[in-house]
Amino acid sequence: MSDASYLSLSKLTLAYGDTPAVPDLDLDIRKGELIALLGPSGCGKTTTMRAIAGLMPVKSGRVSLDGADITRVPANKRAVGLVFQSYALFPHLTVYENVAFGLKLKGMRGNELDAKVQSGLKSVGLSTFANRRPAELSGGQQQRVALARSMVMEPKVLLLDEPLSNLDARLRLEMRTELQRVQKETGVTMIFVTHDQAEALALADRIVVMKAGKIEQIGSPEDIYSRPTSSFVADFVGFENIFQLDQGKLKTSAGLVDLSSQAPSAAGLAWRPRMVTLGSGPYRGTVRGTSFAGDSREYLLDTKLGPIKAEVDASQPAHALGAELAFDLPVERAALLSRFG
Numbered sequence: 001m002s003d004a005s006y007l008s009l010s011k012l013t014l015a016y017g018d019t020p021a022v023p024d025l026d027l028d029i030r031k032g033e034l035i036a037l038l039g040p041s042g043c044g045k046t047t048t049m050r051a052i053a054g055l056m057p058v059k060s061g062r063v064s065l066d067g068a069d070i071t072r073v074p075a076n077k078r079a080v081g082l083v084f085q086s087y088a089l090f091p092h093l094t095v096y097e098n099v100a101f102g103l104k105l106k107g108m109r110g111n112e113l114d115a116k117v118q119s120g121l122k123s124v125g126l127s128t129f130a131n132r133r134p135a136e137l138s139g140g141q142q143q144r145v146a147l148a149r150s151m152v153m154e155p156k157v158l159l160l161d162e163p164l165s166n167l168d169a170r171l172r173l174e175m176r177t178e179l180q181r182v183q184k185e186t187g188v189t190m191i192f193v194t195h196d197q198a199e200a201l202a203l204a205d206r207i208v209v210m211k212a213g214k215i216e217q218i219g220s221p222e223d224i225y226s227r228p229t230s231s232f233v234a235d236f237v238g239f240e241n242i243f244q245l246d247q248g249k250l251k252t253s254a255g256l257v258d259l260s261s262q263a264p265s266a267a268g269l270a271w272r273p274r275m276v277t278l279g280s281g282p283y284r285g286t287v288r289g290t291s292f293a294g295d296s297r298e299y300l301l302d303t304k305l306g307p308i309k310a311e312v313d314a315s316q317p318a319h320a321l322g323a324e325l326a327f328d329l330p331v332e333r334a335a336l337l338s339r340f341g
């Protein structure tokens with residue numbers, strides 16, 4: 001095992017009966033990494049997590065962890081923790097008893113048990129809530145109990161399935177920081193599933209973008225945000241102006257359109273709205289829609305390239321609906337897509 005493959009999925013194929021869900025997946029995760037599995041509904045995120053946890057039979061391929069093949073090892077013998085979106089706390093047990101539950105099953109008792117539970121509660125800031133029951137806690141606090149309950153088991157890998165999706169916006173931000181802190185403090189390898197790109201960008205060391213059971217791109221948050229390599233990833237992370245290149249020109253519904261400078265070698269180009277130059281350039285558009293977003297203003301333009309979205313600083317003079325504007329899609333600012341469609 002190298003450092004780069006603490007948890008390794010090799011040619012992993014997963015199916016529900018005869019319906020394939022994940023074909024031939026390869027993924028290597030380093031010890032101590034915080035990984036986000038990101039992708040639209042149905043792309044296979046949960047299925048992949050279930051296979052790592054041992055809750056899904058593997059059709060073919062291999063899962064290895066810390067140098068051992070765990071493909072056929074039962075879930076409770078894998079040292080893999082799982083935190084569900086619904087927390088799954090025992091309602092009749094106190095916070096303390098919930099955190100102690102798994103340790104007791106392992107036979108831990110007395111002072112050793114007490115010390116572990118106290119330290120688990122402390123690590124998520126819930127020491128003073130030990131005697132409450134789950135129903136007497138906020139969603140964020142319940143999530144912390146679920147986290148503490150998994151962490152005290154000292155898993156080699158902790159899997160979190162949409163861990164923040166049941167929380168309101170403020171708690172979500174709070175728990176993001178909390179998750180990151182616990183992960184950095186303990187150094188546990190964490191994989192979390194999300195379909196929220198902002199969450200993945202904010203939390204992860206590396207993001208794995210999945211599409212239809214396959215990995216579309218793996219990279220740092222900066223890579224995924226700024227350098228998507230396919231039109232699918234570009235679209236998923238908020239690029240709006242996405243074009244296929246054909247003979248060095250932009251392919252549009254009205255035919256091929258020249259670029260404003262030499263075409264790079266790529267299958268396609270993509271621009272975020274704020275990468276579009278508004279007010280000068282070789283193209284013309286008519287303002288069809290405008291929306292104000294505090295710091296910026298977004299324009300929807302009707303153009304011969306099709307609809308173009310541009311975003312400018314709100315301090316710039318506003319343009320009225322129907323105004324004719326020049327614009328540019330600067331080639332040097334575009335994301336270069338090596339795969340289109």
Ligand SMILES: Nc1ncnc2c1ncn2[C@@H]1O[C@H](COP(=O)(O)OP(=O)(O)OP(=O)(O)O)[C@@H](O)[C@H]1O
Nearest residue numbers: 016019021039040041042043044045046047048195
């Ligand atoms: N119990 C099941 N039986 C049959 N097919 C299933 C089952 N669970 C999931 N699938 C299928 O497997 C594929 C992957 O589903 P999975 O739940 O892993 O996706 P996901 O990315 O986690 O989606 P979501 O974000 O909606 O949870 C989908 O095509 C889905 O329809």
